[in-house]
Amino acid sequence: MLGYYLDLALRSFKRNKVLTTLMVITLALGIGASMTTLTVLRLLSGDPLPQKSGQLFYVQLDPYPKDRPFSRSDKLPWLNTYVDAMNLVHAHRAERQAAIAMTQVKLTPTTAQQHPFFSTGVMATADFFSMFEAPFQYGSGWSTADDNDRAKVVVIADYLNDQLFGGANSVGRSLRINDEDFRIIGVLRHWAPQPRFYSLYLGGPNYGKGEAVFLPLQSARAAGMDPINMMSFAADTQALEYAPTIWLGVWVQLPDAVAVAEYKNFLAAYANQQLALGRFQRTRFGLSGLMAWLDSQQVVPDNVRMQTGLAFSFLLICMVNTVGLLLAKCLRRSGEIGVRRALGASRQAIFAQFMAEAGLIGLVGGALGLLFASFGLWCIRQQPAEYASLAHLDMQMFLSTFAVALAASLIAGILPAWRACAVTPAPQLKSA
Amino acid sequence: MDIRPILASLPKHRIPALLIVLEIALACAVLCNAVFMVAQCVIDGRAPNAIDEQGLSVIHMGGVDSRRAADTVSRDLAALRSLPGLKNAAAINQPPLGPDARYNGFTNKPTAEPQVNSSVYLIGKGAEQTLGLRLLEGRYFTDQEYAQGELLPNHQSASHVVLINQSDAKRWWPGQSALGQQIYADGSAWTVIGVVADVIAQDPNFAGVSGRYSGVFFPQRPSADTNHYILRSEPADRDRVLQQAMQTLGKLEPGAVLEGKTFTDLRADYFAGSRNLAWMLVLVCVVMLAVTALGIVGLTSFWVGQRRKQIGIRRAVGASYGQILAYFQTENFLLSTAGVLLGLVLAFGINIYLMRHYEVNRMPWYYLGGGAAALWLLGQLAVLGPALRAASVPPVEATRTV
Numbered sequence: 001m002l003g004y005y006l007d008l009a010l011r012s013f014k015r016n017k018v019l020t021t022l023m024v025i026t027l028a029l030g031i032g033a034s035m036t037t038l039t040v041l042r043l044l045s046g047d048p049l050p051q052k053s054g055q056l057f058y059v060q061l062d063p064y065p066k067d068r069p070f071s072r073s074d075k076l077p078w079l080n081t082y083v084d085a086m087n088l089v090h091a092h093r094a095e096r097q098a099a100i101a102m103t104q105v106k107l108t109p110t111t112a113q114q115h116p117f118f119s120t121g122v123m124a125t126a127d128f129f130s131m132f133e134a135p136f137q138y139g140s141g142w143s144t145a146d147d148n149d150r151a152k153v154v155v156i157a158d159y160l161n162d163q164l165f166g167g168a169n170s171v172g173r174s175l176r177i178n179d180e181d182f183r184i185i186g187v188l189r190h191w192a193p194q195p196r197f198y199s200l201y202l203g204g205p206n207y208g209k210g211e212a213v214f215l216p217l218q219s220a221r222a223a224g225m226d227p228i229n230m231m232s233f234a235a236d237t238q239a240l241e242y243a244p245t246i247w248l249g250v251w252v253q254l255p256d257a258v259a260v261a262e263y264k265n266f267l268a269a270y271a272n273q274q275l276a277l278g279r280f281q282r283t284r285f286g287l288s289g290l291m292a293w294l295d296s297q298q299v300v301p302d303n304v305r306m307q308t309g310l311a312f313s314f315l316l317i318c319m320v321n322t323v324g325l326l327l328a329k330c331l332r333r334s335g336e337i338g339v340r341r342a343l344g345a346s347r348q349a350i351f352a353q354f355m356a357e358a359g360l361i362g363l364v365g366g367a368l369g370l371l372f373a374s375f376g377l378w379c380i381r382q383q384p385a386e387y388a389s390l391a392h393l394d395m396q397m398f399l400s401t402f403a404v405a406l407a408a409s410l411i412a413g414i415l416p417a418w419r420a421c422a423v424t425p426a427p428q429l430k431s432a
Numbered sequence: 433m434d435i436r437p438i439l440a441s442l443p444k445h446r447i448p449a450l451l452i453v454l455e456i457a458l459a460c461a462v463l464c465n466a467v468f469m470v471a472q473c474v475i476d477g478r479a480p481n482a483i484d485e486q487g488l489s490v491i492h493m494g495g496v497d498s499r500r501a502a503d504t505v506s507r508d509l510a511a512l513r514s515l516p517g518l519k520n521a522a523a524i525n526q527p528p529l530g531p532d533a534r535y536n537g538f539t540n541k542p543t544a545e546p547q548v549n550s551s552v553y554l555i556g557k558g559a560e561q562t563l564g565l566r567l568l569e570g571r572y573f574t575d576q577e578y579a580q581g582e583l584l585p586n587h588q589s590a591s592h593v594v595l596i597n598q599s600d601a602k603r604w605w606p607g608q609s610a611l612g613q614q615i616y617a618d619g620s621a622w623t624v625i626g627v628v629a630d631v632i633a634q635d636p637n638f639a640g641v642s643g644r645y646s647g648v649f650f651p652q653r654p655s656a657d658t659n660h661y662i663l664r665s666e667p668a669d670r671d672r673v674l675q676q677a678m679q680t681l682g683k684l685e686p687g688a689v690l691e692g693k694t695f696t697d698l699r700a701d702y703f704a705g706s707r708n709l710a711w712m713l714v715l716v717c718v719v720m721l722a723v724t725a726l727g728i729v730g731l732t733s734f735w736v737g738q739r740r741k742q743i744g745i746r747r748a749v750g751a752s753y754g755q756i757l758a759y760f761q762t763e764n765f766l767l768s769t770a771g772v773l774l775g776l777v778l779a780f781g782i783n784i785y786l787m788r789h790y791e792v793n794r795m796p797w798y799y800l801g802g803g804a805a806a807l808w809l810l811g812q813l814a815v816l817g818p819a820l821r822a823a824s825v826p827p828v829e830a831t832r833t834v
Binding site: 019022026029033104106108115116117118178179232235302303305306307310311313314316317318320321323324325327328329331332383384385415419 | 447448451452454455458459461462466469494495497586587588618619687688689701704705708709712713716719720723724726727730731733734735737738786790791
């Protein structure tokens with residue numbers, strides 16, 4: 001039966017070429033716009049570490065004085081002080097834990113032809129790589145002993161290794177960072193979680209190709225590197241390690257609900273202990289799962305969310321338009337419907353025929369919409385945004401384009417099909 | 433024109449009529465908000481800034497040894513000042529619209545809570561003339577004040593004098609002169625010695641509406657904190673001066689990372705995101721209006737086709753060409769009016785939603801008026817074709833049986 005309906009649909013398209021083309025283009029424009037923005041939105045709000053994110057938690061404490069709170073709306077401070085971060089790392093109460101900050105580094109290539117350049121570096125404690133499952137191409141990360149000895153070692157990203165050493169195994173060679181030499185102990189494989197969850201509020205980019213160098217926190221600080229972001233809650237004149245300043249993100253790995261509950265107890269006890277010591281004035285704390293943390297901080301740029309809303313309003317307008325055109329088209333064919341009914345076609349059969357026609361428009365519109373979406377994504381790749389280079393259509397979005405197009409056209413087809421099957425055969429036959 | 437017959441006939445084709453109303457309503461709601469947002473982007477991108485933007489270039493120098501920064505900066509500036517075509521050169525911590533903003537909260541009373549993110553400008557000797565500040569009251573810094581300017585370990589300036597933006601002066605001391613008044617932050621106090629026309633913030637998007645034109649200038653002697661050079665020349669010489677300055681600095685500081693831009697480019701880059709958003713909105717609006725217009729054409733043509741016989745009868749009993757044309761135009765006007773009214777309610781609702789969830793202001797009424805007028809006009813134009821075809825139905829049509 002479907003074959004017959006499709007044949008009828010094709011005949012009707014041929015009869016009304018202009019109207020059909022108009023419907024297909026309208027639908028395709030709506031689909032193209034919404035799939036473009038949806039792809040970007042999905043890319044920006046995706047899970048950065050799908051296999052691990054359920055076990056990763058972000059820790060927040062509140063060292064701020066009561067009379068000078070971090071935020072007027074009572075948010076917890078985004079980052080931690082060095083003292084708290086190190087206390088938590090050294091307590092070893094989670095399976096893995098790391099304190100992280102970002103820094104701007106000047107990298108000086110060994111060859112004289114290349115100029116020095118700036119890049120973003122991660123300063124972290126030893127568990128960083130194992131906790132976030134960063135894959136190594138050569139060598140490995142550093143140990144807790146390296147942390148404590150302030151060893152001048154560095155792990156570099158794959159693209160930096162390609163740029164400076166032509167992709168060869170550079171473990172053991174030295175890299176000049178901020179005019180000091182660091183020994184390379186590891187080279188990562190391509191690794192750049194999107195969004196870069198661990199960089200939130202630390203000052204690094206939230207999207208893009210990833211940091212170039214990874215340094216032990218204490219070694220980097222000993223070499224005079226400063227974090228990009230820091231917020232003080234009292235006039236401070238001391239070194240960052242003792243200052244009333246928040247500048248570190250703390251992540252912990254907790255395998256199951258029991259571990260989470262135990263860690264919460266530990267944090268509550270820690271906050272109370274700090275209150276007793278006079279360091280804290282409030283005992284509240286936060287322990288958020290990775291995805292919950294990203295959602296609550298609205299890491300997706302406002303512009304992108306607004307564009308998605310706009311694109312879907314546009315799709316809605318296109319759908320209303322398609323409903324109108326389909327309706328006009330099928331009411332014009334009342335005569336044909338009357339004949340089919342008189343020859344024994346049931347209402348369901350008429351309904352199915354018009355839905356098949358709408359679905360066909362949806363599929364063609366989807367194919368054209370895919371073209372528009374590819375063009376839209378190409379336009380986004382030309383923009384200066386930090387996520388621009390990532391905007392590509394993957395298999396899942398490719399398939400969902402057709403799903404959305406088919407759904408949109410079928411929804412748009414319901415009203416015209418219903419009107420069509422409500423046509424009474426007798427008057428149509430008489431007038432014909 | 434009597435509208436009663438039109439109203440009487442509308443219920444006969446309820447669904448197509450409702451679809452036109454709905455389409456116009458949605459288009460109107462999206463159009464009003466999109467045009468409003470485009471206007472905001474344009475206004476943002478043209479935000480006034482009382483410095484000589486056309487003649488200014490900025491060079492960021494990073495990665496120099498901070499212990500020797502004072503000597504480096506003095507030596508570089510001396511070399512830059514000898515460039516032909518250069519009028520002034522100076523060091524500054526960060527230009528307006530610069531990437532790494534430095535903020536502080538200042539107040540006009542020692543104990544008050546700061547409410548505004550004010551941009552902190554640490555300027556080196558001669559920066560007033562190099563930026564092309566417009567002094568409204570008071571004086572600029574003296575050589576001695578420059579020599580004393582440095583940052584204390586608590587990140588506050590050791591200087592005792594500041595220049596402030598006009599907006600801050602008005603906010604803190606409305607109706608009085610700001611000269612000689614004190615401003616405070618973190619236990620330090622400074623005396624206002626001059627007021628300049630508003631210079632835009634270092635990162636206006638972050639500073640928010642209140643901090644957009646809040647800026648405080650401190651004198652600063654050459655140091656690691658003043659790591660941007662600003663160069664002023666005639667706009668015609670600007671690109672050449674910048675290029676020569678980059679070469680000069682490249683030779684003087686082989687280990688440094690240099691990044692030079694004209695201020696015009698700096699502004700364009702800062703507002704690139706909002707400019708792209710504006711263009712996308714314009715594109716979507718144009719396509720959306722086209723789609724809406726085509727939808728109206730399609731539906732109206734359909735019901736003109738349906739009513740050929742009635743039109744023929746009207747023509748046969750004496751209706752003129754113009755009357756038939758007016759009939760369809762009026763019908764569309766009535767539908768558009770219903771759509772526009774619904775659309776304005778929707779537009780207002782969307783605006784309230786955006787205000788609550790995004791940094792969007794309240795939409796002034798004239799955007800609603802403009803959007804409504806645009807859709808009325810669009811409806812009238814879209815219906816013109818089908819209406820002309822309807823008007824040209826010959827009276828003889830009435831005698832045919834179909």
